[in-house]
Amino acid sequence: MSPYPGELSVPARVLLGPGPSEVHPRVLRAQSAPLVGHLDPFFLDLVNQVKDLLRWVFETENRMTFPVSGTGTAGMESCFANLLEHGDRILVCVNGYFGTRMCDIAVRCGAEVTRIDQEWGKAFEPSAIANALKDNAFKVVSIVHAETSTGVLQPLEEISRLVHDAGSMLLVDTVTSLGGCPVEIDKQNIDATYSGSQKCLSAPPGISPVSFSEMAMDCIRRRKTAVQSFYLDMTLIDKYYGSGRAYHHTAPISSVYGFYEALRLAHEEGLQRRFERHQRNHRALVAGLEAMGLSMHVDASERLWMLNTVQVPEEIDDADLRTQLLTEYGIEIGGGLGDLKGKVMRIGLMGHSSNRRNVTLLLSALSVLLNQRGIKADADTALAAAGEAFES
Amino acid sequence: MSPYPGELSVPARVLLGPGPSEVHPRVLRAQSAPLVGHLDPFFLDLVNQVKDLLRWVFETENRMTFPVSGTGTAGMESCFANLLEHGDRILVCVNGYFGTRMCDIAVRCGAEVTRIDQEWGKAFEPSAIANALKDNAFKVVSIVHAETSTGVLQPLEEISRLVHDAGSMLLVDTVTSLGGCPVEIDKQNIDATYSGSQKCLSAPPGISPVSFSEMAMDCIRRRKTAVQSFYLDMTLIDKYYGSGRAYHHTAPISSVYGFYEALRLAHEEGLQRRFERHQRNHRALVAGLEAMGLSMHVDASERLWMLNTVQVPEEIDDADLRTQLLTEYGIEIGGGLGDLKGKVMRIGLMGHSSNRRNVTLLLSALSVLLNQRGIKADADTALAAAGEAFES
Numbered sequence: 045m046s047p048y049p050g051e052l053s054v055p056a057r058v059l060l061g062p063g064p065s066e067v068h069p070r071v072l073r074a075q076s077a078p079l080v081g082h083l084d085p086f087f088l089d090l091v092n093q094v095k096d097l098l099r100w101v102f103e104t105e106n107r108m109t110f111p112v113s114g115t116g117t118a119g120m121e122s123c124f125a126n127l128l129e130h131g132d133r134i135l136v137c138v139n140g141y142f143g144t145r146m147c148d149i150a151v152r153c154g155a156e157v158t159r160i161d162q163e164w165g166k167a168f169e170p171s172a173i174a175n176a177l178k179d180n181a182f183k184v185v186s187i188v189h190a191e192t193s194t195g196v197l198q199p200l201e202e203i204s205r206l207v208h209d210a211g212s213m214l215l216v217d218t219v220t221s222l223g224g225c226p227v228e229i230d231k232q233n234i235d236a237t238y239s240g241s242q243k244c245l246s247a248p249p250g251i252s253p254v255s256f257s258e259m260a261m262d263c264i265r266r267r268k269t270a271v272q273s274f275y276l277d278m279t280l281i282d283k284y285y286g287s288g289r290a291y292h293h294t295a296p297i298s299s300v301y302g303f304y305e306a307l308r309l310a311h312e313e314g315l316q317r318r319f320e321r322h323q324r325n326h327r328a329l330v331a332g333l334e335a336m337g338l339s340m341h342v343d344a345s346e347r348l349w350m351l352n353t354v355q356v357p358e359e360i361d362d363a364d365l366r367t368q369l370l371t372e373y374g375i376e377i378g379g380g381l382g383d384l385k386g387k388v389m390r391i392g393l394m395g396h397s398s399n400r401r402n403v404t405l406l407l408s409a410l411s412v413l414l415n416q417r418g419i420k421a422d423a424d425t426a427l428a429a430a431g432e433a434f435e436s
Numbered sequence: 437m438s439p440y441p442g443e444l445s446v447p448a449r450v451l452l453g454p455g456p457s458e459v460h461p462r463v464l465r466a467q468s469a470p471l472v473g474h475l476d477p478f479f480l481d482l483v484n485q486v487k488d489l490l491r492w493v494f495e496t497e498n499r500m501t502f503p504v505s506g507t508g509t510a511g512m513e514s515c516f517a518n519l520l521e522h523g524d525r526i527l528v529c530v531n532g533y534f535g536t537r538m539c540d541i542a543v544r545c546g547a548e549v550t551r552i553d554q555e556w557g558k559a560f561e562p563s564a565i566a567n568a569l570k571d572n573a574f575k576v577v578s579i580v581h582a583e584t585s586t587g588v589l590q591p592l593e594e595i596s597r598l599v600h601d602a603g604s605m606l607l608v609d610t611v612t613s614l615g616g617c618p619v620e621i622d623k624q625n626i627d628a629t630y631s632g633s634q635k636c637l638s639a640p641p642g643i644s645p646v647s648f649s650e651m652a653m654d655c656i657r658r659r660k661t662a663v664q665s666f667y668l669d670m671t672l673i674d675k676y677y678g679s680g681r682a683y684h685h686t687a688p689i690s691s692v693y694g695f696y697e698a699l700r701l702a703h704e705e706g707l708q709r710r711f712e713r714h715q716r717n718h719r720a721l722v723a724g725l726e727a728m729g730l731s732m733h734v735d736a737s738e739r740l741w742m743l744n745t746v747q748v749p750e751e752i753d754d755a756d757l758r759t760q761l762l763t764e765y766g767i768e769i770g771g772g773l774g775d776l777k778g779k780v781m782r783i784g785l786m787g788h789s790s791n792r793r794n795v796t797l798l799l800s801a802l803s804v805l806l807n808q809r810g811i812k813a814d815a816d817t818a819l820a821a822a823g824e825a826f827e828s
Contacts, residue, residue, distance in 0.1 A: 049485055049700050052693055054469040055478050064471050064689060075690055076468040077446040079456050079640055081768045086447050093441055113642070114506045117667045117685040125665075149666045242686055248471055250505070250642055250688030272664050274541045275506065275513045291773070293509040294634055296642030297456060298467055299691060301444055308441050376473045381683070 057370075058397075060406055061378035062192045062351060063220070064242035064249050065394035067306070071247055074305035075298045082295045090304060091285055091295070097307035098253050101222060101245070101315065102237070104229035108278065109255040110285050111303060112238070113296050116219045119238030119252025121149055122276035123215055126256075126264050127184050127236055130154035135182045135212070137173065140164050141193035141381040142217055146186050153272065158182070164383050165194045165353070167346045170202040177210040183263075184213050184235075190221035192243075193381040195342045195353035195390065197225070204233045213260055219243060222253065223310055224322045224350040224394060235260040241299075244322065244350050246395025247306035250299040306395075322349040325398045328433035329391065332407040335429035336414070336421040341388045350398065353380075353388040360417050362389050373409045400434055449762075450789075452798055453770040454584045454743060455612070456634035456641050457786035459698070463639055466697035467690045474687045482696060483677055483687070489699035490645050493614060493637070493707065494629070496621035500670065501647040502677050503695060504630070505688050508611045511630030511644025513541055514668035515607055518648075518656050519576050519628055522546035527574040527604070529565065532556050533585035533773040534609055538578050545664065550574070556775050557586050557745070559738045562594040569602040575655075576605050576627075582613035584635075585773040587734045587745035587782065589617070596625045605652060611635060614645065615702055616714045616742040616786060627652040633691075636714065636742050638787025639698035642691040698787075714741040717790045720825035721783065724799040727821035728806070728813040733780045742790065745772075745780040752809050754781050765801045792826055 059066045080087050091110070098109045112119045124146070128134060134155045136146045139162035150157045160176050162168045168187065177185075185207045189198050200216065207214045213235035218227045224244030229237060235257040242249035256264070256278065264271075264278050271277040275293060284292035310318060326349040330340060333354050341353035356362040362379055366389065369375045378390035391406065407426045414421035451458045472479050483502070490501050504511045516538070520526060526547045528538045531554035542549045552568050554560050560579065569577075577599045581590050592608065599606045605627035610619045616636030621629060627649040634641035648656070648670065656663075656670055663669040667685060676684035702710060718741035722732060725746050733745035748754040754771055758781065761767045770782035783798065799818045806813035 049489060049696075049703060052466050052469060052482075052697055052700075054472060054693070055476075056470065057472045057476065059471060059473060061473050063686060064473060067471050072468040072470065072690075074444050076464040077444060078448065078464065079451060079459050080446060080449045081451060081453050081456060082641065084447075084449065084762070084768065090444075097441060114510065114667065115686045115688060118506065118510075121665060121667045145666070152662050152664050152666055240686065248688065248690040249474065249686040250691055270544050272544050273513060273517075274537070274544055275509045294455060294507045294632065294641040296507060296640065296688070296691065298464075298640040298694065299642055299688065301446070302690065304441075305444055308444075311441060370476070376476065 056374055058375045058402060058405065060392050060397055060402060061376045062390050062392050063240065063394060065244070065246045065392060065397040067246055067248055068309055068396050070309065071302045071305045075248070075302040077301050079297050082297060083289065083291060087297065088289055090300060094300060094304050094307065097311060098255070101307065101310060102227060102229045102255050103231065104255055106229065106255045106257055108261050108282065110281070111300065112252040112254050112276065113293060114252055115249050116238065116240035116252050118276065119240070119254050120145070120217065121273065122254055122278070123236045123238050124149045124153050125273045125276055126271050126278045127213065127215065127260060128153040128155040129267055129269050131156060132183045133158065133181065135160065135176055135185045137162070137168050137185070137187040139166060139168060139194065139196060140188060140191035142188050142191060144382065146217070165196060165341050167196050167198045168203070170206060173203050174206050177206060182212045184215050186215040188217040189227065190218065190348050190351065192220045192351055193384060195348050195351045196346050197348050200232045200234070208233060213263065220348065220351055223318065225319055229255055241303050241306065244395045245306050245310060247303045248299065250296055251303045322393065322398050324434065325393050325400065325403055326350070326352065328400070328430040329393060329403045331433040332403065332426040332430035336407070336411060336426040350392060350394045352391040352393065354391060355388055356386065357419055359419065362386060365413055368413055369409060375406060375409060403430055448766055450767045450794060450797065452784050452789055452794060453768045454782050454784050455632065455786060457636070457638045457784060457789040459638055459640055460701055460788050462701065463694045463697045467640070467694040469693050471689050474689060475681065475683060479689060480681055482692060486692060486696050486699065489703060490647070493699065493702060494619060494621045494647050495623065496647055498621065498647045498649055500653050500674065502673070503692065504644040504646050504668065505685060506644055507641050508630065508632035508644050510668065511632070511646050512537070512609065513665065514646055514670070515628045515630050516541045516545050517665045517668055518663050518670045519605065519607065519652060520545040520547040521659055521661050523548060524575045525550065525573065527552065527568055527577045529554070529560050529577070529579040531558060531560060531586065531588060532580060532583035534580050534583060536774065538609070557588060557733050559588050559590045560595070562598060565595050566598050569598060573602070574604045576607050578607040580609040581619065582610065582740050582743065584612045584743055585776060587740050587743045588738050589740045592624045592626070600625060605655065612740065612743055615710065617711055621647055633695050633698065636787045637698050637702060639695045640691065642688055643695045714785065714790050716826065717785050717792065717795050718742070718744065720792070720822040721785060721795045723825040724795065724818040724822035728799070728803060728818040742784060742786045744783040744785065746783060747780055748778065749811055751811060754778060757805055760805055761801060767798060767801060795822055
């Protein structure tokens with residue numbers, strides 16, 4: 045170790061990757077408030093307000109809606125570990141990296157996993173799920189609403205009907221969708237879901253909002269065996285954050301402050317305006333990228349507003365381009381994950397990062413870097429196309 | 437939900453409970469720095485510096501030393517879930533609430549648990565462990581170094597020798613001891629340990645430092661089955677925070693900023709001076725409490741410096757007294773946990789909270805509240821006794 049660790053000196057970044065997104069100064073300031081204890085009446089009241097705001101953004105009445113003390117993967121694990129016991133059957137729908145991760149986690153929970161696959165970059169057709177449900181009874185069907193690895197939005201309404209008709213529960217990953225497009229937990233009849241603080245809610249990572257339906261909570265209460273994770277056991281967490289206020293773990297106080305402030309900002313903007321903003325900036329970005337000659341990886345009808353996958357032109361090394369974006373412009377975008385490594389770049393326009401300034405900057409910088417690589421990418425054309433979309 | 441969630445307005449608290457402890461303004465300021473991505477070279481370098489500082493405070497050369505993205509209980513779970521497979525035998529030493537929790541978590545990992553008990557308020561004698569090791573072979577022996585529920589310090593040197601002579605690994609809870617008294621992981625030959633950010637390191641909760649010896653890591657690499665938690669799987673985390681820098685989860689960026697700053701502050705103070713400060717303020721507090729006529733729960737030879745358990749006088753209701761301390765003075769202290777509920781109050785002097793000002797304030801406020809309840813508790817005498825101890 046160096047004898048004197050240096051002062052923290054954070055570089056300025058424009059965060060246009062797959063998350064974390066940029067954080068509003070009010071959220072950062074909230075995180076600098078002094079601490080209170082995790083059993084302080086003030087803190088437990090604050091958690092109650094966070095739970096109310098989460099019900100609002102999830103569009104649910106689910107009593108069991110609250111912030112897990114960990115990042116999105118902890119939220120994912122809490123859903124699987126609470127719903128599944130050894131030998132339970134689950135159908136996992138995989139059309140990207142996070143579907144694959146669902147399989148991994150379900151196996152670690154001792155479940156019997158049936159996996160169906162769809163091309164990385166396409167949504168599942170309801171018929172594929174109907175087929176899989178025909179011959180088998182599953183306790184749970186899990187699917188990703190907004191695949192951060194591919195940029196695909198998965199419609200859920202028809203699938204939810206099929207899953208419930210088959211007597212199964214629906215478990216949905218809303219990590220990237222929550223706060224950026226409608227998730228409508230109750231309307232879509234979703235039994236369990238997990239999300240992240242650092243995507244379209246624009247809080248720092250460290251909190252994973254989850255929500256469980258009464259049917260899911262009944263199933264958890266009727267378990268024959270204990271949840272394999274003490275830390276993520278919903279029945280214990282319910283006693284801490286519920287009326288019992290019994291010590292379970294020491295909640296991340298500062299992160300909850302910041303998360304509360306991020307939810308307040310979302311509430312001030314309103315869901316509908318927030319969704320429209322995400323959609324508008326997405327359209328402008330895509331218009332600009334296409335005007336520049338680049339191709340999107342996902343069909344227009346299935347694209348996410350908050351995570352855009354653009355194909356890497358064959359002539360270039362995207363890792364090199366992304367490094368240049370980061371070092372010369374301070375802009376972070378993401379590379380492809382898993383099967384899409386080297387094939388796509390991932391541009392996030394999430395939460396506070398989704399604004400006209402960032403779209404304009406990124407199109408301009410990309411144009412310069414592509415032209416340097418001998419790929420004609422006209423900034424004027426791109427900015428004009430984006431400008432039109434901003435105003436539409 | 438109220439139509440307009442209110443501005444975050446945190447009450448000022450003096451944190452003298454079992455954690456979180458008070459956080460230095462520099463740490464709070466660090467948490468308000470803007471975000472970077474979790475795969476940003478700047479962030480991964482920062483994590484490397486955190487790992488170096490953790491090796492320094494743990495006094496270890498263990499390569500696998502790093503901050504788990506969760507609170508202390510997540511760190512506890514990560515040690516048990518990685519070391520234990522279904523059917524593995526573990527000896528758990530229980531002399532307080534957190535020993536009990538170890539049993540619970542070990543059972544959830546599928547381990548065969550043998551439990552030995554010691555009175556809540558006393559340390560284990562090495563002979564008790566020697567007896568338990570005589571007839572059985574255990575993969576792991578687990579014990580709590582600083583029992584936050586009782587205020588007892590557990591000497592480890594002789595026990596460590598016995599455990600290793602028996603061919604077992606030693607797993608130690610250092611949640612409350614780290615940064616407040618020597619833990620000396622290498623000297624004491626500890627194979628796995630977990631701690632918390634919010635105790636004697638005085639960072640906000642949300643980070644759990646862990647450290648694994650090479651023997652422990654060998655055991656993890658040789659597992660026959662996957663670790664039941666994906667989120668806490670050390671081999672995957674090693675690929676993220678190690679040289680691979682492969683995405684595993686989105687680290688809690690702001691919390692890592694704050695934790696780094698808290699470790700820097702500890703480094704500026706120096707371990708020896710920090711330990712002496714904790715010891716001195718503890719002695720002053722105890723001198724004051726005893727001069728006031730109160731009795732400590734733990735024998736002088738086994739007391740922790742950072743967590744003091746004082747017996748509740750029979751005539752009074754401690755919950756009521758603690759509420760009055762909180763509402764009238766803004767001071768948080770803790771009640772008894774488990775078997776000690778209603779019998780002791782827990783006074784933490786951890787990290788930044790361990791200072792002369794807080795000891796003086798608490799003794800004075802306690803004196804007032806006890807006198808109100810008809811218990812003679814002279815402030816002059818208490819402050820004089822404390823003052824002598826401060827200067828000794």
